[in-house]
Amino acid sequence: MFWKNQTQKQIVILGAGFAGLRAALDIAKGLPHDRVILVDQKPFQVYHPALHEVATSLRWQADVFMLKGTVAVEIDDVVARRKNITFKQAKVELVDVNKRIVRTDTGDLAYDYLVIALGSKTDYYGIPGLEQRALPLKTFEDGVKIRNRIYESFVSFSRTQDVHNLSFIIGGGGFSGVELASEMVNCLRRIAGRERGTVPAYSVWLIEGANQLLPGFPAKLSNFIKRRLEYLGVKVLTGSRITEARDNGVVIDNHVTIPGSTIIWTGGVRACGITFNKNIPLDSKDRIMVSSRLNLETHPEVFIAGDVSCFHDKNTGRPLPQTAQMALHQAKHAARGVISLAYGSNVPIYRPKKKHPFIITLSGKYAAVYENNKIIAGWPAYLVRKFSDLRYLMSVLPWRKALPFWFKGSVILLKND
Ligand SMILES: Cc1cc2nc3c(=O)[nH]c(=O)nc-3n(C[C@H](O)[C@H](O)[C@H](O)COP(=O)(O)OP(=O)(O)OC[C@H]3O[C@@H](n4cnc5c(N)ncnc54)[C@H](O)[C@@H]3O)c2cc1C
Known part of the structure; x- marks a missing residue:
């Protein structure tokens, strides 16, 4: 005590x-x-802005232990900066x-x-079947589960040849849903590429109940992001509420069914x-x-x-x-x-x-920065994001811990892009 x-x-x-x-x-x-x-x-802080990278990282490039080192900031390293802080798990x-x-x-x-x-x-808002069937993205373990599910889906497809195994539905078009959807197409393309033409098609759906992605943010930014996602091949639905989750997909507004065997829920907290x-x-x-x-x-x-x-x-x-x-x-x-x-x-x-200023990554080395009603997009914005990650790490960790953490994470996660 x-x-x-x-x-x-x-x-x-x-x-x-x-x-x-x-x-x-x-x-x-x-x-x-x-x-x-x-x-x-927990003995570590989860750096949420990089969790979508864990979920979409390629198995042949990073194992779970390496991935943990990219998003888990050890609390002992932080408290070591001040003698008068004690950490109690x-x-x-x-x-x-x-x-x-x-x-x-x-x-x-x-x-x-x-x-x-x-x-x-x-928060699953009591939507029938959602909590039982959807994967959340909130903890490191959630990220690893999504990654495993992506690989299992390819295995199921090769066994059954049922393309619904390769339909991924993301519910919730906020920050985490958008970043995950944009990175997921990248990851699926790389995995499918390894299968040497045996994968006919895969799809990523991003479904948002509000009338725009990133509800509450300016429409200009939201429209820009929607165009970028569609360019990447993500099927974006806005103003569409998921009203039920089933084993074979989700029901939208109580009547349309979107088929898919993987449902990921980033729609609310x-x-x-x-x-x-x-x-x-x-x-x-x-x-x-x-x-x-x-x-x-x-x-x-x-x-x-x-x-x-x-x-x-x-x-x-x-x-x-x-x-x-x-x-x-x-x-x-x-x-x-x-x-x-x-x-x-x-x-x-x-x-x-x-x-x-808001920074959002939109697949690979591409991001968008929004400030003063202006959008800067592309790799310069991606660099801004990398430096904002570093700035955060330097603000909590001693620099000799922050720099290797950032560098190691950047190298591992960049291989994905
Ligand atoms: C996937 C994802 C991506 C995101 N991306 C961005 C982004 O790009 N930019 C942005 O600005 N925001 C982003 N966010 C939102 C951002 O992460 C949160 O707003 C932020 O983490 C809130 O900080 P917090 O300190 O309130 O809570 P947290 O950072 O969640 O910390 C809460 C801590 O409390 C601990 N805790 C909870 N309950 C208990 C308990 N009963 N006993 C002991 N400990 C407990 C938890 O273990 C946790 O460590 C993202 C969120 C997610 C999930």
Whole structure:
């Protein structure tokens, strides 16, 4: 058990993803004499923006161990940067905001300040058959399962000659669905190429319920991405809701069936449900409703950052999007909030960034950067993406760990492209 020492403050951070790692490093730096305890159920952070590469990597180019090294950031390497951070691998079970205790599967933790950054999980919206039949893409293991399924599909096809085995359906045209679809055609082309003309055809469907890909993003970017995907050979359907998943495909809007033996679901997330000892307001996606300072109205010592928080943006009238960039921005603010409280000052109001450049990879060494209503596409955008990956790694890892991680990942994943 980690109980508090009387003189030192104890800050507990739940979740070591984008938001949790950033908050831990900033708080440990700002409060060097206090103790920061970082809790996560896994010993590594999953670098989600590269997960689609794991799912579509070629077996003859990388084994599972090598792949893990491209997306799994060891938390021990991050916490080693600050003496006053301790990492505890445990599953969070309950937060008692009255007693200021976090219950985990390996014991209780007392806190003076708490940052909740537990992220999100896949949401199947109760669509019949979806959870049972679709593969999600959220963890490293999910990426490996999709990769295995792609190879199994080719084996099934060679046994049965049924082309439905080579029809891949991706539900959800957000960031992860778009990146996965564009990279999957590349991967299928390479595998089919090895089969020396014995594979007649394969297809990748990307199905989105909203009227555009990347819902909530400008139509200009969305149209550009749609054209690029269609050019690559992806069959894009927008304004089409998956209403049922079956063994042989999905049903769209209750009447049209798209045949396919592999269904991948990237269509939605809900916050990682967390149990409190008392009623804390949540939105319809289980996100914790936060104050204008990113903490709980009733318990100002509890901050929430990343996918698990619901902050209503006055500029758009909507909750902030669940992206890594938002998670990092909120985590920096939460850290400032904790440090302010520890020094007896007021917590500043959170002001979300109005403009974020968006970078999305669109197969191989091709990406698109969107900023100020302009799109830059092609390999220069791909380089921007690679440098943004490096910048992130350098911000959490010591440079002697960050550089080899980035370099090794780039070499392994570039072989795919
Ligand atoms: C495939 C994919 C691709 C994406 N691509 C992009 C992109 O290109 N750009 C972008 O901006 N965003 C992207 N995103 C979204 C981005 O990854 C998330 O918005 C971001 O990870 C949110 O950060 P977070 O810290 O809130 O949560 P996470 O990074 O998910 O971290 C949450 C942590 O909490 C831990 N945890 C959860 N529950 C418990 C528990 N009960 N006990 C202990 N630990 C727990 C988890 O293990 C995890 O480490 C992508 C997401 C996915 C899935």
